Amino acid sequence: MKTETTIQGLSASLNPARAARKIIGFVPTMGNLHEGHLNLVREARKLCDVVVVSIFVNPIQFGPNEDFDSYPRTLEQDQHLLAEVGCDIVFAPTVEQMYGNKPRLTNIAVSDITNDLCGLQRPGHFDGVAVVVTKLFNIVQPNFAFFGQKDFQQLAVIRQFVRDLNIPLEVIGVPITRAEDGLALSSRNGYLSAENRAIAPTIYKTLQTAEAELLAGTALAEVLANMNTTLTAAGFVVDYIEARTPELQKIEQFDQDVVLFVAAKLGATRLIDNLQVKYPAA
Amino acid sequence: MKTETTIQGLSASLNPARAARKIIGFVPTMGNLHEGHLNLVREARKLCDVVVVSIFVNPIQFGPNEDFDSYPRTLEQDQHLLAEVGCDIVFAPTVEQMYGNKPRLTNIAVSDITNDLCGLQRPGHFDGVAVVVTKLFNIVQPNFAFFGQKDFQQLAVIRQFVRDLNIPLEVIGVPITRAEDGLALSSRNGYLSAENRAIAPTIYKTLQTAEAELLAGTALAEVLANMNTTLTAAGFVVDYIEARTPELQKIEQFDQDVVLFVAAKLGATRLIDNLQVKYPAA
Structure with a gap:
């Protein structure tokens, strides 16, 4: 496994694969890898000849009061894990390599579906994601790109x-990918105190209960209200609980496939999760 | 020469060239081709193995009161001209092929350098250009893309x-590319009355005079004022006359390379032109 830190180095590493028309798979990450990321790499490994994983903590997707500076950076450990799951090339550029010295004037905005859910509390976040992912796509030029459904809105x-x-x-x-107790894996789980770590799986349990209620015929609005009650009682400060179509359109009733979204704070740590509930075939 | 009207058809036409790692040149146009466009194709022909020309009148770069509906569409004549200058593939998609049936939510905005000059009178115009050119780049995936310096701000x-x-x-x-009398070639020149067509070359003469004045030491502000006087006296309604660096930064004095920009209306027709004046080496 190679590690490249420059765009030029990455291109040189990938050129033989491109010339041979190999299938290139790409997994963009911010590092601090856990089993969730590794499962993305395993999936890429199945479908592709060459697997590239980027590790880049992207400054422009963090708000001014967010955790850019303290975001965990664990490159050596990440390299070790990636080698084990069959990654071919790690692309770990500096901020300067990605954004250069001249000011960036170009922005990419995806309207409507970035203004609510996680976008409401994080203005500009998804613009920053769109810009960096577009840049990485243009640099790596993969055939397939792999993203986790945990960040469902991002996907x-x-x-x-x-x-x-x-x-x-x-x-x-x-x-x-979930821990045995159901907690969706996230780099931010490491911020949780032991006590809060024990409470955190309540999010997934609440989503499972909601699924059962929906399938039993409880009205969607009531199901969402129950989720709020459960999470608040467990000590969460709910940011949002929402039901959307898989394309993120608002939905009033369970009359088609629905994705249930939760974002909630436990202490200072913001956790997100979601669960897709299939509408039963007639 | 082939003409493709679908993205799939174009990909099929280009795949053998891509597999053989041929150099692909791309000239995006809105059709109604003149010698200016043909010179772009000739330039592409020199540098590239395969030359693709797109003809697409892009609705999203026209404002609500602009000439989208009346913009000249002359595909057969364009095909004939392109075959003569060695174009390999014409890509002439429909609006539906380019934008599909689902709403487009994504916008690309390039700040600062799109808000003035032609952008001031045409809000959203350069966003529309950025989106369509990015789409075409992703569809054609060329090695080189050719644009005229007439639309200097666009470039x-x-x-x-x-x-x-x-x-x-x-x-x-x-x-x-200019007519013998100096008028910069443009599809919109066809809108000019015979009388105005005779006046139109005054723009280029004014730019040449300005260059001579700058090189003779006249202050930049005075040169710009003279341009305005000359064009107004000739019957133009000046939209803007500006001096910028080649990167479109404002400039107060002729102390580096400068681009002089003119946009002016003659009757109902808006004409633009520009001239780069090199700062004399010491």
């Missing part, structure tokens, strides 16, 4: 701009 | 977002 935003801009690759969404 | 905007987004191609700016 929907990426699918949208890939379609709108005709970016020549296929986006693959990979199901959420 | 600067394209260079900017190509750099900011790491789009993997080289942008080539091709000098303005």
Whole structure:
């Protein structure tokens, strides 16, 4: 496994694969890898000849009061894990390599589906994601790109701009990887105190209960209210609980496939999770 | 020469060239081709193995009161001209082929350098250009893309977002093609009455006079004022006369290379032109 820190180095590493028309798979990450990321790499390994993983903590997707500076950077450990799951090339550029010295004037905005859910509390966040992912796509030029369904809104935003801009690759969404107790894996779980770590799986349990209620015929609004009650009682400060179509359109009743979204704070740590509930076939 | 009207058809036509690692040159146009466009194709022909020309009147770069509906569409004549100058593939998609049936949510904005000059009178115009050019780049995936220097601001905007987004191609700016009397060729020249067509070359003469004045030591502000006087006296309604660096930064004195920009209406027809004046080496 090679590690490249420059765009030029990465291109040189990938050129033989491109010339041989090999299938290139790409997994963009911010590092501090856990089993969720590794499952993305395993999925890429199945479908592709060459697997590239980027590790880049992207400054422009963090708000001024967010955790850019303190975001965990664990490159050596990440390299070790990636080598084990069959990554071919790690791309770990500096901020300067990605953004250069001249000011960036270009922004990519995906309207409507970035203004609510996680976008409401994080203005500009998804613009920053769209810009960096577009840059990485143009640098790596993969055939397939792999993203976790945990960041479901991010995945929907990426699918949208890939379609709108005709970016020549296929986006693959990979199901959420969970700890044994159900907590969706996240780099931010490491911020949780032991006590809060024990409470955190309540989010997934609440989503499972909601699914059962929906399938039993409880009205959607009541199900969402129950989720709020449960999470608040457990000590969460709920940021949002919402039901959307898989394309993130608002939905009033469980009359089609629905995705249930939760974002909630436990202490200072903001956790997100989601669960897709299939509408039962008639 | 082939004509493709679908993205799929174009990809099928280009795949053998891609597999053989041929150099692909791309000239995006809105059709109604004149010698200016044909010179872009000739330039592409020199540098590339395969030359693709797109003909697409892009609705999203026209304002509500602009000439989208009346913009001249002359595909057969264009095909004939392109075959003569060695174009390999014409890509002439429909609006539906380019934008599909689902709403486009993604926008690309290049700040600062799109808000003035032609952008001031045409809000959203350069966003529409950035989106369609990015889409075409992703569809054609050329090694080189050719644009005329007549639309100097457009060229600067394209260079900017190509750099900011790491789009993997080289942008080539091709000098303005002029009629014998100096008028910069433009599809919109066809809108001019015979009388106004005779007046139109005054723009270029004014630019040449300005260059001579600058090189003779006249202050930049005075030179710009003289241009305004001359054009107004000739019957133009001046939209703007400006001096900028080649990167479109404002400039107060002729102490470096400068580009002089003119946009002016003659009757109902808006004409633009520009001239780069090199700062004399010491």
